[in-house]
Amino acid sequence: MARVTALGQAALRWVSILAVLILWQVFAEAHVVSAFLLPSFSTVSVRLYHDVVSGDMILAVALTLYRAFAGFALAAVFGVAIGILIARISVMRWFFDPLVSIGLPMPKIAYLPVFILWFGVFDASKILMVTFSAIFPVIVASWAAADGVEGVLLWSALSLGAGRRQLLWEIALPASMPQIFTGLQVAMPISLIVEIISEMAMGGEGLGGSIMTEMRFADSPGVFSGILAIAIVGAVLVKAMELIRRRLLLWHPEALAG
Amino acid sequence: MTGISFHEVSHTYRPPRSAPTLALERVSLDVREREFLALLGPSGCGKSTLLYLLGGFLPVEAGAVTVAGKPVTGPGPDRGIVFQNFALYPWKTVRQNILYGLEKQRLPRAERERRARELIELVHLGGFDNSYPAQLSGGMKQRVAIARTLAVDPAILLMDEPFGALDAQTRALMHEELLAIIRRTPKTVVFVTHDVREAVYLADRVAVMSARPGRIKEIVDTGFAGEKGPALTGTRAFADKVEHLWDLVRGEAILAQTRRD
Ligand SMILES: Nc1ncnc2c1ncn2[C@@H]1O[C@H](COP(=O)(O)OP(=O)(O)O)[C@@H](O)[C@H]1O
Ligand SMILES: [Mg+2]
Numbered sequence: 222m223a224r225v226t227a228l229g230q231a232a233l234r235w236v237s238i239l240a241v242l243i244l245w246q247v248f249a250e251a252h253v254v255s256a257f258l259l260p261s262f263s264t265v266s267v268r269l270y271h272d273v274v275s276g277d278m279i280l281a282v283a284l285t286l287y288r289a290f291a292g293f294a295l296a297a298v299f300g301v302a303i304g305i306l307i308a309r310i311s312v313m314r315w316f317f318d319p320l321v322s323i324g325l326p327m328p329k330i331a332y333l334p335v336f337i338l339w340f341g342v343f344d345a346s347k348i349l350m351v352t353f354s355a356i357f358p359v360i361v362a363s364w365a366a367a368d369g370v371e372g373v374l375l376w377s378a379l380s381l382g383a384g385r386r387q388l389l390w391e392i393a394l395p396a397s398m399p400q401i402f403t404g405l406q407v408a409m410p411i412s413l414i415v416e417i418i419s420e421m422a423m424g425g426e427g428l429g430g431s432i433m434t435e436m437r438f439a440d441s442p443g444v445f446s447g448i449l450a451i452a453i454v455g456a457v458l459v460k461a462m463e464l465i466r467r468r469l470l471l472w473h474p475e476a477l478a479g
Numbered sequence: 480m481t482g483i484s485f486h487e488v489s490h491t492y493r494p495p496r497s498a499p500t501l502a503l504e505r506v507s508l509d510v511r512e513r514e515f516l517a518l519l520g521p522s523g524c525g526k527s528t529l530l531y532l533l534g535g536f537l538p539v540e541a542g543a544v545t546v547a548g549k550p551v552t553g554p555g556p557d558r559g560i561v562f563q564n565f566a567l568y569p570w571k572t573v574r575q576n577i578l579y580g581l582e583k584q585r586l587p588r589a590e591r592e593r594r595a596r597e598l599i600e601l602v603h604l605g606g607f608d609n610s611y612p613a614q615l616s617g618g619m620k621q622r623v624a625i626a627r628t629l630a631v632d633p634a635i636l637l638m639d640e641p642f643g644a645l646d647a648q649t650r651a652l653m654h655e656e657l658l659a660i661i662r663r664t665p666k667t668v669v670f671v672t673h674d675v676r677e678a679v680y681l682a683d684r685v686a687v688m689s690a691r692p693g694r695i696k697e698i699v700d701t702g703f704a705g706e707k708g709p710a711l712t713g714t715r716a717f718a719d720k721v722e723h724l725w726d727l728v729r730g731e732a733i734l735a736q737t738r739r740d
Binding site for chain 2: 371373374376377378379380381382383392395396398470471472473474477
Protein backbone atom coordinates (compact mmCIF):
# COMPACT_ATOMS: atom_id res chain seq x y z
CA MET A 222 0.00 0.00 0.00
CA ALA A 223 2.73 2.42 1.04
CA ARG A 224 4.66 1.26 -1.99
CA VAL A 225 1.77 2.02 -4.34
CA THR A 226 1.33 5.55 -3.00
CA ALA A 227 5.05 6.18 -3.30
CA LEU A 228 4.98 5.08 -6.93
CA GLY A 229 1.87 7.16 -7.48
CA GLN A 230 3.56 10.22 -6.10
CA ALA A 231 6.61 9.72 -8.28
CA ALA A 232 4.33 9.42 -11.30
CA LEU A 233 2.43 12.52 -10.24
CA ARG A 234 5.64 14.54 -10.27
CA TRP A 235 6.25 13.51 -13.85
CA VAL A 236 2.65 14.26 -14.77
CA SER A 237 2.91 17.86 -13.58
CA ILE A 238 6.24 18.36 -15.34
CA LEU A 239 4.85 16.83 -18.50
CA ALA A 240 1.79 19.08 -18.30
CA VAL A 241 3.94 22.21 -18.14
CA LEU A 242 6.04 21.05 -21.09
CA ILE A 243 2.94 20.28 -23.19
CA LEU A 244 1.44 23.67 -22.31
CA TRP A 245 4.69 25.32 -23.30
CA GLN A 246 4.72 23.47 -26.62
CA VAL A 247 1.07 24.23 -27.42
CA PHE A 248 1.35 27.87 -26.44
CA ALA A 249 4.50 28.37 -28.50
CA GLU A 250 2.99 26.62 -31.55
CA ALA A 251 -0.04 28.86 -31.34
CA HIS A 252 2.26 31.82 -32.10
CA VAL A 253 0.56 34.07 -29.60
CA VAL A 254 4.01 35.45 -28.96
CA SER A 255 6.85 35.34 -31.45
CA ALA A 256 9.19 32.33 -31.63
CA PHE A 257 11.96 34.67 -30.56
CA LEU A 258 10.29 35.50 -27.23
CA LEU A 259 9.23 31.90 -26.64
CA PRO A 260 10.80 29.19 -28.78
CA SER A 261 8.87 25.94 -28.55
CA PHE A 262 9.92 23.10 -26.28
CA SER A 263 10.76 20.94 -29.30
CA THR A 264 13.00 23.63 -30.78
CA VAL A 265 14.76 24.09 -27.44
CA SER A 266 15.16 20.33 -26.98
CA VAL A 267 16.70 19.92 -30.41
CA ARG A 268 19.04 22.81 -29.66
CA LEU A 269 20.01 21.25 -26.31
CA TYR A 270 20.66 17.95 -28.06
CA HIS A 271 22.96 19.65 -30.59
CA ASP A 272 24.79 21.55 -27.85
CA VAL A 273 25.37 18.30 -25.98
CA VAL A 274 26.56 16.45 -29.09
CA SER A 275 28.89 19.28 -30.09
CA GLY A 276 30.39 19.18 -26.60
CA ASP A 277 29.64 22.84 -25.79
CA MET A 278 27.01 21.99 -23.23
CA ILE A 279 29.14 19.26 -21.65
CA LEU A 280 31.96 21.76 -21.22
CA ALA A 281 29.63 24.40 -19.73
CA VAL A 282 28.12 21.94 -17.26
CA ALA A 283 31.55 20.60 -16.30
CA LEU A 284 32.93 24.08 -15.68
CA THR A 285 29.93 25.17 -13.63
CA LEU A 286 29.91 21.98 -11.59
CA TYR A 287 33.65 22.17 -10.98
CA ARG A 288 33.38 25.66 -9.47
CA ALA A 289 30.13 24.94 -7.63
CA PHE A 290 31.56 21.74 -6.13
CA ALA A 291 34.86 23.38 -5.19
CA GLY A 292 32.99 26.17 -3.38
CA PHE A 293 30.61 23.66 -1.81
CA ALA A 294 33.48 21.48 -0.59
CA LEU A 295 35.17 24.43 1.11
CA ALA A 296 31.85 25.45 2.68
CA ALA A 297 31.29 21.88 3.89
CA VAL A 298 34.72 21.43 5.47
CA PHE A 299 34.98 24.85 7.10
CA GLY A 300 31.27 25.09 7.90
CA VAL A 301 31.24 21.79 9.80
CA ALA A 302 34.48 22.65 11.61
CA ILE A 303 33.28 26.13 12.61
CA GLY A 304 29.84 24.86 13.64
CA ILE A 305 31.28 22.17 15.90
CA LEU A 306 33.85 24.53 17.40
CA ILE A 307 31.10 27.06 18.17
CA ALA A 308 29.14 24.36 19.96
CA ARG A 309 32.10 23.23 22.03
CA ILE A 310 34.15 26.35 22.77
CA SER A 311 32.53 29.32 24.44
CA VAL A 312 34.98 31.86 23.00
CA MET A 313 34.07 30.68 19.51
CA ARG A 314 30.39 31.00 20.33
CA TRP A 315 30.89 34.48 21.69
CA PHE A 316 32.74 35.48 18.52
CA PHE A 317 30.66 33.78 15.84
CA ASP A 318 27.13 33.97 17.27
CA PRO A 319 26.48 37.61 16.24
CA LEU A 320 28.25 37.16 12.91
CA VAL A 321 26.16 34.12 12.02
CA SER A 322 22.92 35.85 13.06
CA ILE A 323 23.69 38.72 10.71
CA GLY A 324 25.21 36.64 7.93
CA LEU A 325 22.60 33.89 7.69
CA PRO A 326 19.63 35.90 6.39
CA MET A 327 21.77 38.31 4.33
CA PRO A 328 21.72 37.99 0.52
CA LYS A 329 25.38 37.02 0.10
CA ILE A 330 25.26 37.75 -3.62
CA ALA A 331 25.30 41.46 -2.70
CA TYR A 332 28.99 40.97 -1.97
CA LEU A 333 29.67 40.03 -5.58
CA PRO A 334 31.30 43.40 -6.45
CA VAL A 335 33.56 43.10 -3.41
CA PHE A 336 34.60 39.59 -4.41
CA ILE A 337 35.35 40.80 -7.93
CA LEU A 338 37.38 43.66 -6.49
CA TRP A 339 39.37 41.41 -4.19
CA PHE A 340 39.71 38.19 -6.12
CA GLY A 341 39.20 39.17 -9.78
CA VAL A 342 36.72 37.62 -12.20
CA PHE A 343 38.22 34.16 -12.61
CA ASP A 344 37.64 30.84 -10.89
CA ALA A 345 38.91 31.89 -7.46
CA SER A 346 36.39 34.66 -6.92
CA LYS A 347 33.45 32.51 -8.14
CA ILE A 348 34.48 29.60 -5.93
CA LEU A 349 34.86 31.84 -2.89
CA MET A 350 31.52 33.52 -3.63
CA VAL A 351 29.90 30.07 -3.59
CA THR A 352 31.67 29.15 -0.35
CA PHE A 353 30.60 32.37 1.31
CA SER A 354 26.97 31.81 0.33
CA ALA A 355 26.81 28.11 1.16
CA ILE A 356 28.73 28.09 4.42
CA PHE A 357 26.04 29.66 6.64
CA PRO A 358 23.47 26.87 6.52
CA VAL A 359 26.28 24.36 7.10
CA ILE A 360 27.54 26.25 10.16
CA VAL A 361 24.06 26.57 11.64
CA ALA A 362 23.18 22.91 11.07
CA SER A 363 26.50 21.62 12.46
CA TRP A 364 26.26 23.92 15.46
CA ALA A 365 22.74 22.75 16.32
CA ALA A 366 23.75 19.13 15.72
CA ALA A 367 26.83 19.27 17.95
CA ASP A 368 24.84 21.10 20.63
CA GLY A 369 22.27 18.35 20.58
CA VAL A 370 24.59 15.36 21.01
CA GLU A 371 23.33 13.41 24.01
CA GLY A 372 25.68 13.69 26.96
CA VAL A 373 25.31 10.02 27.88
CA LEU A 374 26.78 9.00 24.52
CA LEU A 375 29.97 10.87 25.40
CA TRP A 376 29.89 9.52 28.94
CA SER A 377 29.50 5.94 27.83
CA ALA A 378 32.41 6.31 25.40
CA LEU A 379 34.61 7.69 28.17
CA SER A 380 33.71 4.84 30.46
CA LEU A 381 34.49 2.34 27.70
CA GLY A 382 38.01 3.74 27.54
CA ALA A 383 37.82 6.47 24.88
CA GLY A 384 40.09 9.49 25.31
CA ARG A 385 38.66 13.01 25.28
CA ARG A 386 40.23 13.60 21.86
CA GLN A 387 38.50 10.55 20.39
CA LEU A 388 35.06 11.79 21.44
CA LEU A 389 34.83 14.30 18.59
CA TRP A 390 35.62 11.93 15.73
CA GLU A 391 34.16 8.76 17.09
CA ILE A 392 31.02 10.00 18.86
CA ALA A 393 30.09 13.65 18.36
CA LEU A 394 30.61 13.73 14.59
CA PRO A 395 28.73 10.55 13.65
CA ALA A 396 25.94 11.42 16.11
CA SER A 397 25.61 14.82 14.39
CA MET A 398 25.65 13.46 10.84
CA PRO A 399 21.90 13.48 10.11
CA GLN A 400 21.56 17.17 10.94
CA ILE A 401 24.87 18.13 9.33
CA PHE A 402 23.79 16.40 6.16
CA THR A 403 20.52 18.34 6.17
CA GLY A 404 22.66 21.50 6.19
CA LEU A 405 24.68 20.17 3.25
CA GLN A 406 21.47 19.41 1.37
CA VAL A 407 20.46 23.05 1.79
CA ALA A 408 23.92 24.25 0.78
CA MET A 409 24.11 22.21 -2.43
CA PRO A 410 21.43 24.04 -4.48
CA ILE A 411 22.65 27.36 -3.05
CA SER A 412 26.10 26.53 -4.44
CA LEU A 413 24.71 25.88 -7.91
CA ILE A 414 22.52 28.99 -7.89
CA VAL A 415 25.29 31.31 -6.70
CA GLU A 416 27.78 29.85 -9.15
CA ILE A 417 25.43 30.44 -12.07
CA ILE A 418 24.58 33.99 -10.99
CA SER A 419 28.29 34.72 -10.55
CA GLU A 420 28.98 33.47 -14.06
CA MET A 421 26.20 35.66 -15.39
CA ALA A 422 27.68 38.70 -13.67
CA MET A 423 31.40 37.99 -14.17
CA GLY A 424 31.37 35.96 -17.37
CA GLY A 425 33.75 33.07 -17.67
CA GLU A 426 31.72 30.45 -19.54
CA GLY A 427 29.85 27.80 -17.66
CA LEU A 428 26.06 27.49 -17.75
CA GLY A 429 25.44 31.06 -16.54
CA GLY A 430 28.17 32.54 -18.71
CA SER A 431 26.99 30.92 -21.95
CA ILE A 432 23.37 31.99 -21.36
CA MET A 433 24.53 35.61 -21.14
CA THR A 434 26.63 35.22 -24.30
CA GLU A 435 23.72 33.70 -26.19
CA MET A 436 21.49 36.53 -25.03
CA ARG A 437 23.93 39.07 -26.41
CA PHE A 438 23.75 37.29 -29.78
CA ALA A 439 19.95 37.30 -29.60
CA ASP A 440 20.08 33.50 -29.64
CA SER A 441 16.87 32.79 -27.82
CA PRO A 442 16.77 28.96 -28.33
CA GLY A 443 20.30 28.96 -26.89
CA VAL A 444 19.15 30.88 -23.79
CA PHE A 445 16.22 28.52 -23.26
CA SER A 446 18.30 25.40 -23.77
CA GLY A 447 20.70 26.74 -21.12
CA ILE A 448 17.79 27.21 -18.70
CA LEU A 449 16.57 23.70 -19.45
CA ALA A 450 20.04 22.35 -18.75
CA ILE A 451 20.20 24.22 -15.42
CA ALA A 452 16.86 22.73 -14.39
CA ILE A 453 18.06 19.22 -15.22
CA VAL A 454 21.45 19.64 -13.49
CA GLY A 455 19.79 21.07 -10.37
CA ALA A 456 17.25 18.27 -10.15
CA VAL A 457 19.96 15.63 -10.59
CA LEU A 458 22.09 17.20 -7.85
CA VAL A 459 19.24 17.32 -5.35
CA LYS A 460 18.34 13.70 -6.12
CA ALA A 461 21.99 12.66 -5.81
CA MET A 462 22.22 14.26 -2.37
CA GLU A 463 19.14 12.32 -1.28
CA LEU A 464 20.68 9.06 -2.47
CA ILE A 465 24.00 9.78 -0.74
CA ARG A 466 22.09 10.59 2.44
CA ARG A 467 20.36 7.23 2.33
CA ARG A 468 23.62 5.37 1.86
CA LEU A 469 25.49 7.37 4.48
CA LEU A 470 22.74 7.25 7.10
CA LEU A 471 21.76 3.63 6.62
CA TRP A 472 21.41 3.33 10.38
CA HIS A 473 18.97 6.21 10.71
CA PRO A 474 15.29 5.40 11.36
CA GLU A 475 14.31 7.34 8.23
CA ALA A 476 16.42 5.01 6.06
CA LEU A 477 15.44 1.86 7.93
CA ALA A 478 11.76 2.70 7.59
CA GLY A 479 11.96 3.14 3.81
CA MET B 480 40.63 -3.65 45.29
CA THR B 481 37.26 -2.31 44.30
CA GLY B 482 35.72 -1.13 47.54
CA ILE B 483 33.61 2.00 47.10
CA SER B 484 33.02 4.72 49.63
CA PHE B 485 30.75 7.77 49.63
CA HIS B 486 31.49 10.13 52.46
CA GLU B 487 29.09 13.01 53.19
CA VAL B 488 28.40 13.50 49.50
CA SER B 489 25.98 16.24 48.47
CA HIS B 490 25.09 17.26 44.95
CA THR B 491 23.22 20.27 43.65
CA TYR B 492 22.11 20.66 40.04
CA ARG B 493 22.29 24.25 38.84
CA PRO B 494 20.45 24.50 35.53
CA PRO B 495 21.23 27.78 33.74
CA ARG B 496 17.69 29.14 33.70
CA SER B 497 15.90 27.58 36.64
CA ALA B 498 16.20 27.09 40.36
CA PRO B 499 18.93 24.81 41.72
CA THR B 500 17.94 21.32 42.89
CA LEU B 501 19.55 19.66 45.88
CA ALA B 502 19.58 16.08 44.60
CA LEU B 503 21.73 14.42 47.27
CA GLU B 504 22.37 15.54 50.82
CA ARG B 505 25.26 14.20 52.89
CA VAL B 506 25.11 10.67 51.61
CA SER B 507 27.50 8.23 53.22
CA LEU B 508 27.65 4.69 51.94
CA ASP B 509 30.23 1.94 51.70
CA VAL B 510 30.10 -0.82 49.15
CA ARG B 511 32.33 -3.77 49.93
CA GLU B 512 34.52 -5.43 47.42
CA ARG B 513 32.60 -7.94 45.28
CA GLU B 514 29.36 -6.98 46.90
CA PHE B 515 26.07 -6.65 45.02
CA LEU B 516 24.42 -3.53 46.37
CA ALA B 517 20.99 -2.40 45.23
CA LEU B 518 19.95 1.25 45.50
CA LEU B 519 16.23 1.41 46.06
CA GLY B 520 14.20 4.57 46.17
CA PRO B 521 11.37 6.55 44.60
CA SER B 522 11.85 8.21 41.26
CA GLY B 523 13.70 11.53 41.52
CA CYS B 524 15.46 10.70 44.79
CA GLY B 525 18.94 10.93 43.30
CA LYS B 526 19.79 7.31 42.46
CA SER B 527 21.13 8.16 39.01
CA THR B 528 23.02 11.12 40.42
CA LEU B 529 24.76 8.87 42.92
CA LEU B 530 25.75 6.52 40.10
CA TYR B 531 27.00 9.38 37.90
CA LEU B 532 29.21 10.68 40.72
CA LEU B 533 30.69 7.22 41.14
CA GLY B 534 31.11 6.89 37.38
CA GLY B 535 33.06 10.15 37.37
CA PHE B 536 30.63 11.85 34.99
CA LEU B 537 29.64 14.57 37.44
CA PRO B 538 32.19 16.48 39.53
CA VAL B 539 32.18 15.68 43.25
CA GLU B 540 31.53 19.09 44.78
CA ALA B 541 30.88 18.23 48.41
CA GLY B 542 32.16 15.21 50.28
CA ALA B 543 34.32 12.43 48.87
CA VAL B 544 33.80 9.49 46.54
CA THR B 545 36.60 6.94 46.53
CA VAL B 546 37.23 3.65 44.80
CA ALA B 547 39.87 1.44 46.38
CA GLY B 548 40.79 4.40 48.55
CA LYS B 549 41.46 6.74 45.63
CA PRO B 550 39.19 9.69 44.87
CA VAL B 551 37.18 9.41 41.67
CA THR B 552 38.40 12.03 39.18
CA GLY B 553 36.70 10.98 35.97
CA PRO B 554 35.21 8.10 33.99
CA GLY B 555 37.28 5.00 33.34
CA PRO B 556 36.92 1.43 32.12
CA ASP B 557 37.35 0.09 35.68
CA ARG B 558 33.76 1.26 36.29
CA GLY B 559 31.43 0.05 33.58
CA ILE B 560 27.98 1.58 33.41
CA VAL B 561 24.67 0.58 31.87
CA PHE B 562 22.60 3.72 31.44
CA GLN B 563 18.89 3.94 32.00
CA ASN B 564 18.21 4.86 28.37
CA PHE B 565 20.79 2.48 26.88
CA ALA B 566 22.99 5.22 25.35
CA LEU B 567 23.71 2.97 22.37
CA TYR B 568 25.48 4.41 19.34
CA PRO B 569 22.71 4.47 16.75
CA TRP B 570 25.16 4.56 13.82
CA LYS B 571 26.85 1.34 14.91
CA THR B 572 25.45 -2.15 14.52
CA VAL B 573 24.95 -4.42 17.53
CA ARG B 574 28.37 -5.97 16.84
CA GLN B 575 30.09 -2.60 16.40
CA ASN B 576 28.53 -1.25 19.60
CA ILE B 577 29.90 -4.19 21.54
CA LEU B 578 33.29 -3.92 19.83
CA TYR B 579 33.75 -0.24 20.72
CA GLY B 580 35.14 -0.80 24.20
CA LEU B 581 37.20 -3.79 23.03
CA GLU B 582 38.86 -1.60 20.40
CA LYS B 583 40.05 0.70 23.16
CA GLN B 584 41.91 -2.18 24.75
CA ARG B 585 44.99 -3.42 22.99
CA LEU B 586 43.58 -6.80 22.04
CA PRO B 587 44.36 -8.54 18.76
CA ARG B 588 41.57 -8.29 16.24
CA ALA B 589 40.66 -11.97 16.29
CA GLU B 590 40.40 -11.88 20.06
CA ARG B 591 38.11 -8.86 19.94
CA GLU B 592 35.83 -10.52 17.41
CA ARG B 593 35.76 -13.70 19.48
CA ARG B 594 34.74 -11.82 22.62
CA ALA B 595 32.07 -9.86 20.75
CA ARG B 596 30.62 -13.15 19.45
CA GLU B 597 30.56 -14.60 22.95
CA LEU B 598 28.78 -11.57 24.35
CA ILE B 599 26.20 -11.53 21.58
CA GLU B 600 25.40 -15.15 22.40
CA LEU B 601 25.40 -14.39 26.11
CA VAL B 602 22.63 -11.80 25.77
CA HIS B 603 20.77 -13.96 23.24
CA LEU B 604 21.14 -11.61 20.30
CA GLY B 605 22.58 -14.14 17.86
CA GLY B 606 21.43 -13.23 14.34
CA PHE B 607 21.11 -9.55 15.17
CA ASP B 608 24.86 -8.84 14.90
CA ASN B 609 24.38 -6.48 11.98
CA SER B 610 21.14 -4.82 13.07
CA TYR B 611 21.12 -1.17 14.04
CA PRO B 612 19.68 -0.07 17.40
CA ALA B 613 16.71 1.55 15.64
CA GLN B 614 15.71 -1.92 14.46
CA LEU B 615 15.63 -3.44 17.94
CA SER B 616 12.98 -3.58 20.64
CA GLY B 617 13.55 -1.86 23.98
CA GLY B 618 14.50 -5.10 25.65
CA MET B 619 17.00 -5.97 22.93
CA LYS B 620 18.61 -2.54 23.13
CA GLN B 621 18.99 -2.98 26.84
CA ARG B 622 20.74 -6.31 26.31
CA VAL B 623 23.12 -4.74 23.79
CA ALA B 624 23.94 -2.04 26.34
CA ILE B 625 24.70 -4.69 28.95
CA ALA B 626 26.88 -6.69 26.56
CA ARG B 627 28.78 -3.55 25.53
CA THR B 628 29.55 -2.75 29.15
CA LEU B 629 30.50 -6.33 30.03
CA ALA B 630 32.83 -6.46 27.03
CA VAL B 631 35.56 -4.49 28.77
CA ASP B 632 35.15 -6.67 31.88
CA PRO B 633 34.97 -3.85 34.43
CA ALA B 634 35.75 -4.69 38.05
CA ILE B 635 32.87 -2.45 39.10
CA LEU B 636 29.51 -2.61 37.37
CA LEU B 637 27.09 0.30 37.68
CA MET B 638 23.60 -0.39 36.44
CA ASP B 639 20.85 2.22 36.27
CA GLU B 640 17.49 0.43 36.19
CA PRO B 641 18.91 -1.85 33.51
CA PHE B 642 15.91 -4.15 33.25
CA GLY B 643 13.22 -1.49 33.46
CA ALA B 644 12.17 -1.84 29.81
CA LEU B 645 11.98 -5.63 29.79
CA ASP B 646 8.87 -7.78 30.02
CA ALA B 647 8.63 -9.93 33.14
CA GLN B 648 9.84 -13.10 31.43
CA THR B 649 12.90 -11.59 29.79
CA ARG B 650 13.66 -9.77 32.99
CA ALA B 651 13.69 -13.03 34.95
CA LEU B 652 16.04 -14.54 32.35
CA MET B 653 18.33 -11.51 32.54
CA HIS B 654 18.43 -11.81 36.33
CA GLU B 655 19.79 -15.34 36.02
CA GLU B 656 22.27 -14.27 33.34
CA LEU B 657 23.52 -11.40 35.47
CA LEU B 658 23.97 -13.62 38.52
CA ALA B 659 25.77 -16.21 36.37
CA ILE B 660 28.11 -13.59 34.94
CA ILE B 661 28.97 -12.31 38.38
CA ARG B 662 29.58 -15.83 39.65
CA ARG B 663 31.98 -16.41 36.76
CA THR B 664 33.82 -13.08 36.94
CA PRO B 665 33.15 -11.62 40.38
CA LYS B 666 32.44 -7.90 40.38
CA THR B 667 31.36 -5.16 42.69
CA VAL B 668 27.88 -4.17 41.52
CA VAL B 669 25.84 -1.06 42.29
CA PHE B 670 22.39 -1.69 40.90
CA VAL B 671 19.74 1.03 40.80
CA THR B 672 16.13 -0.08 40.79
CA HIS B 673 12.74 0.89 42.08
CA ASP B 674 11.56 -2.72 41.98
CA VAL B 675 11.64 -4.11 45.53
CA ARG B 676 11.52 -7.78 44.51
CA GLU B 677 14.32 -7.29 42.02
CA ALA B 678 16.45 -5.62 44.68
CA VAL B 679 15.87 -8.38 47.22
CA TYR B 680 16.45 -11.12 44.66
CA LEU B 681 19.69 -9.82 43.20
CA ALA B 682 21.44 -7.92 45.96
CA ASP B 683 23.48 -8.82 49.01
CA ARG B 684 22.42 -5.54 50.59
CA VAL B 685 19.75 -3.03 49.71
CA ALA B 686 20.26 0.66 50.44
CA VAL B 687 16.91 2.41 50.73
CA MET B 688 16.96 6.07 49.80
CA SER B 689 14.65 8.79 51.03
CA ALA B 690 12.72 11.13 48.75
CA ARG B 691 14.51 14.24 47.52
CA PRO B 692 16.94 15.40 48.70
CA GLY B 693 18.25 11.86 48.62
CA ARG B 694 19.72 10.38 51.76
CA ILE B 695 20.40 6.78 52.72
CA LYS B 696 17.49 5.89 54.95
CA GLU B 697 18.42 2.34 55.83
CA ILE B 698 20.63 -0.49 54.63
CA VAL B 699 19.09 -3.94 54.72
CA ASP B 700 21.00 -7.22 54.49
CA THR B 701 19.06 -9.61 52.28
CA GLY B 702 20.95 -12.59 53.66
CA PHE B 703 20.37 -14.78 50.61
CA ALA B 704 23.92 -14.54 49.33
CA GLY B 705 24.56 -18.25 48.74
CA GLU B 706 21.11 -19.45 47.73
CA LYS B 707 20.19 -17.29 44.72
CA GLY B 708 17.95 -19.06 42.28
CA PRO B 709 14.39 -19.06 40.98
CA ALA B 710 13.32 -21.27 43.92
CA LEU B 711 14.22 -18.49 46.35
CA THR B 712 11.36 -16.24 45.32
CA GLY B 713 8.79 -18.75 46.58
CA THR B 714 10.17 -18.93 50.11
CA ARG B 715 8.70 -17.35 53.20
CA ALA B 716 11.98 -15.61 54.08
CA PHE B 717 12.01 -13.92 50.67
CA ALA B 718 8.43 -12.72 51.01
CA ASP B 719 9.16 -11.33 54.47
CA LYS B 720 12.21 -9.45 53.23
CA VAL B 721 10.23 -7.96 50.35
CA GLU B 722 7.46 -6.96 52.73
CA HIS B 723 9.91 -5.31 55.10
CA LEU B 724 11.53 -3.29 52.32
CA TRP B 725 8.15 -2.35 50.90
CA ASP B 726 7.25 -0.80 54.23
CA LEU B 727 10.42 1.27 54.15
CA VAL B 728 9.94 2.38 50.56
CA ARG B 729 6.20 3.03 50.70
CA GLY B 730 6.48 6.02 53.00
CA GLU B 731 9.12 7.60 50.75
CA ALA B 732 7.19 6.92 47.59
CA ILE B 733 4.14 8.66 49.02
CA LEU B 734 6.30 11.56 50.13
CA ALA B 735 7.85 11.86 46.67
CA GLN B 736 4.39 11.75 45.13
CA THR B 737 2.87 14.46 47.32
CA ARG B 738 5.87 16.72 46.74
CA ARG B 739 5.48 16.49 43.03
CA ASP B 740 1.85 17.60 43.18
N1 LIG C 1 20.64 17.68 34.71
C1 LIG C 1 19.80 18.03 35.72
N2 LIG C 1 19.48 19.32 35.92
C2 LIG C 1 18.65 19.68 36.91
N3 LIG C 1 18.08 18.83 37.77
C3 LIG C 1 18.35 17.52 37.62
C4 LIG C 1 19.22 17.04 36.59
N4 LIG C 1 19.32 15.71 36.68
C5 LIG C 1 18.53 15.36 37.73
N5 LIG C 1 17.96 16.44 38.30
C6 LIG C 1 17.07 16.43 39.47
O1 LIG C 1 17.75 15.83 40.55
C7 LIG C 1 16.90 14.94 41.24
C8 LIG C 1 17.52 13.55 41.26
O2 LIG C 1 17.56 13.05 39.94
P1 LIG C 1 18.02 11.58 39.59
O3 LIG C 1 19.36 11.33 40.19
O4 LIG C 1 17.90 11.40 38.12
O5 LIG C 1 16.91 10.70 40.34
P2 LIG C 1 16.51 9.16 40.15
O6 LIG C 1 17.53 8.51 39.29
O7 LIG C 1 16.47 8.61 41.54
O8 LIG C 1 15.15 9.15 39.54
C9 LIG C 1 15.55 14.98 40.56
O9 LIG C 1 14.71 15.82 41.30
C10 LIG C 1 15.83 15.58 39.20
O10 LIG C 1 14.75 16.36 38.77
MG1 LIG D 1 17.31 7.65 37.37
